[in-house]
Amino acid sequence: MAGLGPFGPAPTLAVGVSGGPHSLALAVLTRDWVAARGGRMLGLVADHGLRAESALEATGVAARLAGIGIPARVLPLGLPAGPGLHERARAARLSALLGAAEAGGAPWLLLGHHMADQAETIAFRALRGSGPDGLSGMAMARPAGGALILRPLLGVTPARIERFLSMEGLEPVRDPSNEDPRFARARLRRMLGDPGGEGPGVAALAAAAEAFATRRVRMRRAVVARLAEAACFHEEGWARLDPAALGRDAVAAAALSALVRAVGGSDHPPAREALAALLARGGGSLGGALWHGQVLCREPARCAQPVPALPGTLWDGRWRVVSAPEGSWVGALGPGGPRGRLPALVAAGLPAIRDAGRRLLSIPALDGGARLEFRPVSGPIA
Incomplete structure (x- = not known):
């Protein structure tokens, strides 16, 4: 947790726990960390409903957490069948976890992603043609809704996590869907061929993510400074924008992207080409936002x-x-x-x-x- 605070006295933390090795290890580590600081912890178990037995498994994980001194809640997702099930399940799980963390008074939500997850994410995004921002991978800390998402194990290999569980005498739940070749990420995981995450390929991908993340931090600071000069965001959900102060360079494009997403309510940043065209025109609509003169607001239509x-x-x-x-x-x-x-x-x-x-x-x-x-x-x- 070093470097992810400050947390203050007696912090309240929520942890997303699937029962798998990585989230189970994170739950145990968090339990001990919180206890040493006089705080409290809440385990959150999402029932994704992807398999018939998932509800029983989720209840079992919650009971197991309770047995090792971790209070837990089960969060049924109720996902309908259809395409993109794994992607929709991930999004629904995160939304449910954030909502439950906020409702439980936990300003921090901890997730068990590790070094191999980071490598897999970078490889997956590279294959999909992501730019430098996407290739920076998952952040160790980022705001999301009513909580700050923390990933304390992001620099830890899955093999090291498995060794910790073995020393603790804990046997995790193994989700067979993680190895199902019908899903793109499972195929990619098999292609990487390093389940322990201790090989050179995972290390190289994780290092690349770290380099891109450093670049992202520098850009983020420049964007904040530019927004402070060029934009005034109002509580009614719109911004007054000074086009001259905004400029037309890469920092301006990143700043405009952030504003468009906040104002338009889109789940994803606008496409780079469309954003560049909007910036060049000095106005227009994009991503549910409308830019007219010095006003950037939600497009009413x-x-x-x-x-x-x-x-x-x-x-x-x-x-x-x-x-x-x-x-x-x-x-x-x-x-x-x-x-x-x-x-x-x-x-x-x-x-x-x-x-x-x-x-x-x-x-x-x-x-x-x-x-x-x-x-x-x-x-x-x-």
Whole structure:
């Protein structure tokens, strides 16, 4: 945990635990680390539902954690069948873990990724044509939603982790889907041919990730400085942008990418070519964001459809409902509505609370009649 803090006195940490060797080892290490500091720990076990026996296995993992002094919760994901199941399962698991960590009062979520996972990620992204940012791999620490994701084992080989478990007398759960050749990552893992992660190939890929990560840190600092000069982000989820101060170099492109993603609510950064074209034009729409003059805001026509305004609901990928009148709905205000001090483009994309008959009840960003929190998409800014 050195270098990942500060944590303060009596910290509360959540750990994602599948029952596999790496997450189980992380849970045990975290248990001891937290106990030495007078804190508390919560084990989170996601039931991915990819196999018929997964629910029973998840319950068994939670019971096993309880048996070694780690309180645990099972999080059913309820994934529907369909293409891209493994990728969707990973995304759903992370979302569920972050939500449970936040609900449990844990500002940190620890995950058990190790050196071989990092090497596999770099190889996978290289095959898909990722750029320098993607090739920097997984970060040891990154903000995400209501918690900070930490990966304390990222520099540790799986063989070393297995030796630790053996010394502890613990037998992990082995998920057969990790070796299923139907999945791309399982095929890649087999191709790397180094399950212990102690060979030169894994070491070289991990070193490459570290070099790219160093570059990413330098770029991130430059982007922060540029944004401080060129942009003013407002609590209503839009930014006032000075095109001259933004510039048109690589730092400007990275800064604009971060703004577009935060404002537009996209899960992924915009394509490099499209971003370069937007920067060259000095305006336009991209990734759900609209840039016009000095205003960069959510593109009103791309806002999500109205949904019931239930507490905890995330609307449009950016606004989380905290409280709203019973039976109300949240959706875009649309053109022609009240705008207060805001530009018309910004106001049109604001969340509005309406009753079942679509009568306007509140515009939380303007009148406080309901409470919503702006939750921009998390991710690296460069």
